[in-house]
Amino acid sequence: MYLSLATMATAPVVPITPAGSDAQLIIAALVGIAVIIVLITWLKVHPFLALAIGAVGVGAGAGLAPGAAVTSFSTGFGGTMAGVGILVGFGAMFGKLLADSGGADRIVDSLVTRSSVRTLPWTMALIGGLIGLPMFFEVGLVLLIPVIILVARRSGMSLIRIAIPALAGLSVMHGLVPPHPGPLVAVTALGANLGLTLAIGVLVAIPTVIVAGPIFSKFASRWVSVPVPALFITTEDLGAGETQTKRPSFLITLSGILLPVVLMLARSIADAIAPNSTDPLNATLDFLGTPMIALGLAVIYAMIVFGRGGGMDRAAVSTSLADSLPPIAGILLIVGAGGGFKQVLIDTGIGGVIANAVAGSSISVLLLAWIVAALVRVATGSATVATVTAAGILAPVAASLTGTDLSLMVLAIGAGSLFLSHVNDAGFWLVKEYLGTTVGQTLKTWTVMECLISVTGLAGVLLLNIVI
Numbered sequence: 001m002y003l004s005l006a007t008m009a010t011a012p013v014v015p016i017t018p019a020g021s022d023a024q025l026i027i028a029a030l031v032g033i034a035v036i037i038v039l040i041t042w043l044k045v046h047p048f049l050a051l052a053i054g055a056v057g058v059g060a061g062a063g064l065a066p067g068a069a070v071t072s073f074s075t076g077f078g079g080t081m082a083g084v085g086i087l088v089g090f091g092a093m094f095g096k097l098l099a100d101s102g103g104a105d106r107i108v109d110s111l112v113t114r115s116s117v118r119t120l121p122w123t124m125a126l127i128g129g130l131i132g133l134p135m136f137f138e139v140g141l142v143l144l145i146p147v148i149i150l151v152a153r154r155s156g157m158s159l160i161r162i163a164i165p166a167l168a169g170l171s172v173m174h175g176l177v178p179p180h181p182g183p184l185v186a187v188t189a190l191g192a193n194l195g196l197t198l199a200i201g202v203l204v205a206i207p208t209v210i211v212a213g214p215i216f217s218k219f220a221s222r223w224v225s226v227p228v229p230a231l232f233i234t235t236e237d238l239g240a241g242e243t244q245t246k247r248p249s250f251l252i253t254l255s256g257i258l259l260p261v262v263l264m265l266a267r268s269i270a271d272a273i274a275p276n277s278t279d280p281l282n283a284t285l286d287f288l289g290t291p292m293i294a295l296g297l298a299v300i301y302a303m304i305v306f307g308r309g310g311g312m313d314r315a316a317v318s319t320s321l322a323d324s325l326p327p328i329a330g331i332l333l334i335v336g337a338g339g340g341f342k343q344v345l346i347d348t349g350i351g352g353v354i355a356n357a358v359a360g361s362s363i364s365v366l367l368l369a370w371i372v373a374a375l376v377r378v379a380t381g382s383a384t385v386a387t388v389t390a391a392g393i394l395a396p397v398a399a400s401l402t403g404t405d406l407s408l409m410v411l412a413i414g415a416g417s418l419f420l421s422h423v424n425d426a427g428f429w430l431v432k433e434y435l436g437t438t439v440g441q442t443l444k445t446w447t448v449m450e451c452l453i454s455v456t457g458l459a460g461v462l463l464l465n466i467v468i
Contacts, residue, residue: 025062025350029379032058036341036423040439047429047439048330051337055344062348069344076343077336080426084138084339085332088430089325090295091142094256096324097302097317098146101310102247103256108150110250120155121165124148125213128169129205131261137174137427139264139291143257143298144170145231145434153228158221160445163435167446168213172453175383175418176208176411177201178272182387183414189391190398192406194272200407201414204460212452220445229436231327248309256301260294331433338426342381345424350379365401366412366465369394370458373416381424386417404468408461415457421450 032054039050052073059069098104115123127147131140144166152162178184178198187194248256267289270282287293307317363371372393377386390413398409421428422443432442 021063022353025348025353028058028061028063028348029345029350031061032341033423037439040423048333048337051334051341051423051429055337055341058341059344059348062350064344064348068347072344072347073340075340076346077340079343080339081332081336084335084426084430086292087138087295088142088328088332088335090292090299091139091145092324092328093299093321094295094302095142095146096320097299097306098253098256099150100316100320101302101306101312103253103302103306103310104146104150106247106250106253107147107257108154111147111151112155117155117157120151120157121161121214121217124151124162125165125169125209128166128213129173129209130169131257132170132173133177133265137170138430139260139295140170141167141430141434142295143260149228149231159226159228159435160224161217161221164217164220164445164449165209165213167431168216168449168453169209171418171450172205172209172212172457175387175414175453176205176457182384182417183410185384185388186391186410186413189388189395190401190406190409192398192410193403196404197407197410200404200464201411204411204415204457204464207460208453208456211456212449216449216452220448223444224437224441226435226437226441229434231434246309246311248306252305252309256298256306259301260291260298263294263297264289264291331430334429334433335426338381338424338429341424342426345380346382346385364462365394365397366408366461367458368397369409369412370416370454370461373413374419374454377417378420378422379424381421381426381428383417387413390416405465408465412458412461415454415461418450418457419454421447 035057036050036054039045039053040047045053055073055076056066056069059072060066064072095104098107111120111123128140128144131144148163148166149159151157152159155162174182176183178187178194178201183197183201184194186192187197263285267285270277270285270289274282288297303317303321306312307314312320369390373386373390376389377383380386391410394409394413398406401409423429423439428442428446431437431446432439435442437445
């Protein structure tokens with residue numbers, strides 16, 4: 001799961017003493033993942049229950065005391081809900097107001113009318129990349145989901161053809177480009193130059209988004225066909241005669257969507273320029289740019305500006321907010337359980353076992369950086385944990401590198417941290433539930449997309465290492 005640094009502070013990355021032997025840890029993790037997949041796909045058990053059973057089973061099988069396994073799961077569940085859960089709740093409120101006020105109609109109509117069927121996936125990739133540049137993945141996802149769903153519904157194009165490019169833009173920026181938590185921590189741990197890493201990161205990100213977004217979505221839409229979820233239904237979608245006549249303007253609607261983006265970007269810029277400043281302006285930007293605060297202000301903006309622009313009275317706004325939460329109750333439980341499962345894997349020590357097993361290898365340092373991050377990512381489900389763990393292990397190696405090589409190592413770690421998102425990643429469940437896909441369909445689309453991002457990003461890093 002993609003985590004903020006605040007969330008990580010409540011959970012250890014690698015335990016001091018592994019719960020069991022190395023072989024026992026690996027076997028327990030593999031069996032646990034297999035059990036979860038069987039429970040969900042064959043026995044049709046709800047993902048929330050399957051993840052809870054699998055998490056406690058993995059903890060016990062790896063050598064944790066049953067009570068410790070339950071505590072680990074609860075800690076991960078709570079940490080994920082404290083971070084992601086609040087953002088999803090605010091995002092659902094913002095999205096419902098965006099839809100009910102007619103603001104989403106305004107954005108979608110502009111996108112559909114100004115983009116051809118051929119260029120629309122590219123437009124979605126651009127939007128995903130721009131939104132994802134300063135924002136955490138979860139924040140960008142909850143902001144873009146209403147647009148993704150309405151664009152797919154209004155354009156008549158495949159949901160997968162529209163969703164994959166936007167998701168690729170978000171994911172690539174999160175994994176490769178500072179000031180996201182993972183790359184920023186790697187920059188600090190390895191002593192890389194932040195500005196140089198940002199510039200090279202964007203250079204690698206552009207072709208990576210193209211390959212994993214618009215190009216891959218052509219194939220993914222053939223493999224998986226799902227109906228557009230019945231979410232964010234607008235008055236225009238209800239049919240002729242019920243079309244909303246009063247809607248917020250395009251500029252006002254776009255301003256609301258970009259409000260949290262601007263706040264978070266301003267915070268990142270201020271922190272980069274003066275990281276330890278006690279200036280009141282920096283303190284204000286640091287507060288306003290916190291994801292929860294930024295998205296909460298966006299909800300307040302939507303209540304006032306979208307509501308008035310869409311002709312909604314106070315009762316209508318209140319109803320819209322209330323109606324936004326029941327549909328995401330299941331999503332929140334599943335995402336929280338995914339975070340709990342991830343925490344059990346971290347606490348057993350499996351991530352440290354895999355990372356230490358390859359740390360002494362003699363292969364290329366950039367390829368080694370990617371492998372370490374990828375294996376920890378597959379084991380723990382956390383891109384940020386994979387990045388932090390890999391950066392810590394490779395810090396001694398990085399001491400002999402300078403300039404561009406350090407930045408390329410940061411990007412290699414970032415690319416590896418995105419590899420093979422599956423059932424231990426709360427982000428996997430978030431995407432699955434929002435798009436209404438099955439586990440198998442999510443593996444064919446989201447998981448393959450993440451692998452493409454990871455491999456293409458590594459290819460870009462290795463190519464740049466030859467050229468520069």
